[in-house]
Amino acid sequence: MRPERMATADIAPARAMPAGHAPGRNGPAVPAILAVNARDHGDRPALRERERGIWRVWSWRDYHRRVMEIAAGLDALGFGPGEALAVLGDNRAALYFGTVAAMTLGGFAAPVFPDVPPGELEHFTRTARPRFALAEDQEQTDKLLALRSATGLPEIIIYDDPRGITGYAEAGLVALDDVAARGRALLDADPALAGALAGRADGGDVAVLLHSSGTTGAPKGIPITHAQALAAVTAAAAAGCFREGDEHIAYLPMAWVGDFVFSIAGAMALRFVVNVPERQETVARDLREVAPTLYLAAPRAWDLMLTRVQVGMAESTPVKRWIYDRFIGLATRIERDRLAGRRPSAGRRLLRALGEPLVYAPVKDHLGLSRAGRAYTGGESIGEDTYLFFRALGIDLRQFYGQTESCALVVCQTGDDASPHTVGRPLPGVELRLSEAGEILIGAGSVFGGYLGGGDTVVETDPQGRRWLHTGDAGHLDARGELVVLGRMGDLRRTADGTRFIAGHVENRLKFSRFVRNAAVFGDGRPHLAALICIDEQAVGQWAQGQGIPWTSYAELSQHPEVVDLISSVVSEANAGLEPGQRVRRFADLHKDFDADDGEITRTRKLRRKLIETRYAALIDALYGTADAVEIEIAITYETGAEGTIRRRIRLKEVG
Incomplete structure (x- = not known):
């Protein structure tokens, strides 16, 4: 293994388990x-x-x-x-x-x-x-x-x-x-x-x-x-x-x-x-x-808590909404300044203190996080808005990085390293390397010895006896030496003109929106990127109610023209933070969420990309055409285990 760069923690090594x-x-x-x-x-x-x-x-x-x-x-x-x-x-x-x-x-x-x-x-x-x-x-x-x-x-x-x-x-x-x-x-x-x-x-x-x-x-x-x-x-x-x-x-x-x-x-x-x-x-x-x-939750759980707060405030009185919007906006601006290394003014700090008993403490108490001195998220990227919201409330939300093969905890945001775009630095006793191809390698005592029954070799042992895990993730170190995780090495693809992209990275940008629950991005060998998007029924449903849009099912809600336009704005916002060749040009709101029982996602809600590409091949092909809608027939599995098919008309949308 030839390391491109190495990062090690500068915290004193931990002592062993307590005496006795x-x-x-x-x-x-x-x-x-x-x-x-x-x-x-x-x-x-x-x-x-x-x-x-x-x-x-x-x-x-x-x-x-x-x-x-x-x-x-x-x-x-x-x-x-x-x-x-x-x-x-x-x-x-x-x-x-x-x-x-x-x-x-x-x-x-x-x-x-x-x-x-x-x-x-x-x-x-x-x-x-x-x-x-x-x-x-x-x-x-x-x-x-x-x-x-x-x-x-x-x-x-x-x-x-x-x-x-x-x-x-x-x-x-x-x-x-x-x-x-x-x-x-x-x-x-x-x-x-x-x-x-x-x-x-x-x-x-x-x-x-x-x-x-x-x-x-x-x-x-x-x-x-x-x-x-x-x-x-x-x-x-x-x-x-x-x-x-x-x-x-x-x-x-x-x-x-x-x-x-x-x-x-x-x-x-x-x-x-x-x-x-x-x-x-x-x-x-x-x-x-x-x-x-101490509280640990996946990014999606933090998103759902934020949605719950937003839905609750949308149904409260105008005065309460005004107070909430004013103080949350203030706290978010202060947190942005803090992450950028800027000290907020005395006036802002005073208003922030006033907002604690009025807004921040009641919201934290409502969520059960009034004592959460250590709050963590991991498994995938968290949206910047979600990340900033909880930190603005005064919850010290931090990201960590690891896999089951390394017992989860190998890299974490500590001290003043908090950032929505990185996962921090290696923990004490952990070494991190980047291969020439950009793969993240982890050396730690928590790295496992190999899969039961053999299988792919993802662990190497160096001459000093340290086990190194080939994570299969692509990443790089930012200017501060913190790890940025881009996605799976296996997700690295090229469009027809040779532009490199990692589908998971683009999907995470889309899922930063509370209106998007799941997304699958395609473009390998194609002229541009396209996406299948699964809306968040609760968040979009609440938005539709506020707009006076009637709906009776997930499928009906997802195909409503105003909802398709809403998701189009979400895609446009995500595209703004991506390189031109990595932007989604066309998308479709799927009539259902990806389902583990249908084999489309794992039990930990990770995409099974090959299966999705096969199951929705006709719909994906249509995204590279010019039609604004397509009829598709999809195999489904009912709760009883019985299998069947359904036919749906799916709207296709060009992103301006």
């Missing part, structure tokens, strides 16, 4: 840290879960005891070192306990996105071949039973919520409470058992099996060891991204690396209080009650 953690042969394992927390901070709250409107609290001692009960029960059932425990369901305390219990026995959890349909589940369990699975409820249990019918595994399915399952006659079904009760009896009968079980896990063991997003093919298994996950946490803590005792809300999918690093590895190492919402539908309400000090 059992080192293991290859460093501490997560369960050993839990044991120390239970011993030294046993009465402090570790996890809260809302059930039927009431927050149930587990102390560190309770957490450890429950994990050991489940671990002893699993051990009695035959779960052993190196085995996988498939985990299916939304964020639940029981699933976190089961996950850590599997690690305690030297095994690992293999969480799967809860909305994965039965037909896709086989792929996510193919490499690990788990004999054991932990399901949240009847829905997930039914998926696992279907999987067993097709593959013979898993042999034992453990369920948390018994509603609808108690009458099942299938073999190998067991309630989690029964597993824990059996483990509790074994622990009470043999005082030495807890110590024997606790000594199994080592820092070099696989702690969790996650999966790549699968944008270019089938998702690949990514085994993450305890040591790798804790290295990421240590680096983040050294940079001030994490602090001991943070309040965190666990609502992101357990199959996403961000949840594992924040809700399990980070929570253990720095004793976060992890708050589990009652349901996904109650996250906004529960977030307001918790008011976390």
